[in-house]
Amino acid sequence: MKINYIKELNSSKINLSPLNFWQAIGITILFDIITLFLNKPTDIFYIILNSLGVVTYSGFWMWISTALSAAYEFGAILILIIFLNNRNNKVNNINTGFKLRKRDWVLVPLLIVSYILLTYGWFDYILYFFPTGNTYEYVIEYLNSIPIVILLVETCIMAPFFEELLYRGIILNGLINRYSRKKAIIYSALIFGIAHLNFPQGINAFLLGLIIGTVYYYTRSIYLCMIMHFANNFLVNFVYYPTSRLWTNILFVLLPILGLVLMIYLFKTLNLKERSKEAINYIINNDFK
Template sequence: MHDKMKLKISMAFLWVAIYFVVMMIYTFFDIAIWRKITLKYSNCLNIVFIIACVIAFIILLCNRTGYKVKIFKNVTIINILLAVGCSVLFYFLLDKCFDPIFESLYPASEQAYENTIQSLLKTPITSLLQVCIIAPVIEEILMRGFVLGGLKDSYGNGIALLISAVLFAVLHFNMVQTISAFICGIILGILFLKTDSILSCIIAHIGYNLISFAMMIMPYIKR
């Protein structure tokens, strides 16, 4: 594929499904293998394995589709400032506004989300790497660079934006995160369409996750 990469909806669904399987694989290895081999170093083994899985997925994606990852395309000060602004917007819009509403509507999902938070807090360093660095990078390469970038050349900006946001939301496992992820996917998609920069989306995604992570663990650090 060239810079004008045309992508069918079915192929977008397929590659997101493949990435979902990759997520299931490294989650299975974490629970069923690494924790049983050595509980002390299981988190380190898991991070290394996740990085290996993500790199393998990107290589497979590029080799099979011809997609070229151009992370450093259109890197400008304005685009970076827009990305930082989106990070702050996400925190106040989602964490402070919409998430409390969604949590009250879906208490079961809220409990599952709280359990996940408690699990992450047990291993803050590796959790930081996974949630705030690895996940944003691969998700923006896949969802904005590949899916949105390819679909917009085939179906136009509107349909591409909607589908990419829906697929991004599906990757998040409970109702609270799914609804928030859809909103996040729409805004990140608009940022990508505005800047034509994967790096801007990565910065926005990392920034938001870092702010949320810091706000989440701060009460525990003060204790």
């Protein structure tokens, strides 16, 4: 049977096999291995071009490389979905009847705004006390070396799309089918943090994973998660720290308070838990009719 994988995954109509914590970590490693394997022909092709004197570190060839990387990551995602698709056993996927409202598409990105405000200043200050490691330095060096347009494509389009499919659509989905809500969300966020391979990004990814994972658990909408991920990766480029010590001290106190208030307000307005119960009750009542 032909399956529109991404659409079906978004609505939880694909029954993924239950995953434990270590299996979920194995899936992330498997994804990297598959992607690395699919990239090999391109790597060899670029080596040949370099040997012929072609400068591949240029705009045109970087765009080709980015497009091919997107194709390979998409292929790896599809392979994992096919591999984990549990067609024989029915898995207890809850809340597939959650009804999204138009304003939800505005409120969930604002959750990311509230998170950025909540962690403004003091969060980075604490992280500076921990060693960043070579991986973090490599990431920063890479991001500073590529054209801004390609940087935005990779961080604001490709990363939200593929990482949400993997970490929420596949991994969190599989964890939900084995663990309680809290364990599944925490485990998926922890794996998301570990996957970044450095402490500063890892801690930030873990906290974001808790927020995005909570939204996914109740809504089962991969698309909402992608928008939240996009909002974070895009808005962090505009975080500004004033040079004035007075304004720095004021903002380090004011903005986190504002962020906390905004986050509480947004979660209350979204009312995910109650809307989730209503969706489940609606499904149950209609099943008995």
